[in-house]
Amino acid sequence: MNYFVIVDVTLRHGIADPEGATIERALPALGFSGVSNVKAGKSFRMSIDAANEHEALEKASALAERLLSNPVIEDAAVRLGETVAP
Amino acid sequence: MKTLGVAVELVWHSTTDLSDFDGVILPGGFAHGDYLRPGALARFSPVMGAVQRFAEEGGPVLGICNGFQVLTEAGLLPGALQKNVGLAFLCQPTTLVVTSNNSVLTAGATLDDELVIPINHFSGSYTCDDETLERIVENGQVVLRYKDNPNGSRADIAGLANERGNVVGLMPHPERAMSTLLGSADGRVLLESFVAANVAA
Numbered sequence: 001m002n003y004f005v006i007v008d009v010t011l012r013h014g015i016a017d018p019e020g021a022t023i024e025r026a027l028p029a030l031g032f033s034g035v036s037n038v039k040a041g042k043s044f045r046m047s048i049d050a051a052n053e054h055e056a057l058e059k060a061s062a063l064a065e066r067l068l069s070n071p072v073i074e075d076a077a078v079r080l081g082e083t084v085a086p
Numbered sequence: 087m088k089t090l091g092v093a094v095e096l097v098w099h100s101t102t103d104l105s106d107f108d109g110v111i112l113p114g115g116f117a118h119g120d121y122l123r124p125g126a127l128a129r130f131s132p133v134m135g136a137v138q139r140f141a142e143e144g145g146p147v148l149g150i151c152n153g154f155q156v157l158t159e160a161g162l163l164p165g166a167l168q169k170n171v172g173l174a175f176l177c178q179p180t181t182l183v184v185t186s187n188n189s190v191l192t193a194g195a196t197l198d199d200e201l202v203i204p205i206n207h208f209s210g211s212y213t214c215d216d217e218t219l220e221r222i223v224e225n226g227q228v229v230l231r232y233k234d235n236p237n238g239s240r241a242d243i244a245g246l247a248n249e250r251g252n253v254v255g256l257m258p259h260p261e262r263a264m265s266t267l268l269g270s271a272d273g274r275v276l277l278e279s280f281v282a283a284n285v286a287a
Contacts, residue, residue, distance in 0.1 A: 014215075073166045
C-alpha cells in the first residue's frame with residue numbers, strides 16, 4: 001500500500017524560536033489581537049510504500065529522526081494525511 | 087595554513103581514509119543540504135566516517151563556521167547551532183574571550199585574552215539543554231565566548247571542544263584574521279596552536 005504521511009518538525013520546548021516571536025510581534029499591527037504562543041516549524045509530506053499504516057509511520061519516524069530533524073533542538077511528529085500525495 | 091608553513095591538501099567528500107593526515111579542518115562556507123539544516127546532509131558524506139575515526143583516535147579536528155555546524159550534526163560536538171536571534175545574516179568583527187586552554191585550538195592562547203575575529207553566518211546561535219551546558223562549562227569545554235553576544239548563543243558560546251579537547255568547533259573565522267593589514271592577526275594564535283597539536287600528535 002501507498003500511504004500519505006505528514007511529518008511536522010517543531011523546536012523543542014525551551015529552545016528559542018526567533019521566527020515565531022517575530023511573527024507574533026507583527027500580528028497586533030495587522031489587527032490580529034489575542035494571538036500568542038506562535039511557533040514556527042517545518043512540515044514535510046511524502047508517500048510511503050508499506051504493508052500497513054503502522055509500518056508507514058514507523059518508517060516516517062525513523063527518517064524524521066535521522067534526517068528531517070535534529071533531535072538536540074527539534075521534535076518530529078508523524079501522522080497519516082487524508083489524501084494521497086500527487 | 088600555508089602562511090603557518092603547513093602543507094595542506096583538500097580532500098573530496100567521498101574520501102574514506104584520513105590516516106595519512108596529522109590534522110583535519112572542516113572549513114566554513116556552505117554545504118549541500120544546508121537548506122534543511124546547516125550540515126544536515128553534509129554529515130552523511132562518506133568522509134565524515136573517516137573524520138569520526140580520526141577524532142576517536144585522538145587526531146586534532148577543527149570545524150570552522152559551517153564545519154562547526156557539521157560537527158554538531160554529526161554528534162562529534164554537543165548541542166546545535168540555530169538561526170541568529172535577530173534573524174539577520176551577520177558579517178562583522180567580534181571580540182572573543184579565551185575561556186579555556188583545554189583544546190587543541192586554545193592550548194597556546196592566554197586565558198582571558200581578547201581576540202578580534204570576524205563572524206560570517208546566519209545560523210550561529212549555539213544552543214543545548216541545561217545538563218549539557220552545565221557539563222561543558224564544568225569540563226572547560228567552552229573555549230571561546232563572545233564579549234558582546236551578537237547572535238543569541240547560549241552562555242555567549244562562540245567555540246566549543248569535546249571532552250578530550252581534540253575536536254573543536256567555532257563560528258568565528260580565525261583564518262580571516264591572519265594579518266593586521268587585513269584588520270586583525272588574532273586568529274594566528276589559535277591556528278598556530280592547532281598546528282602545534284598536529285606536531286604533538
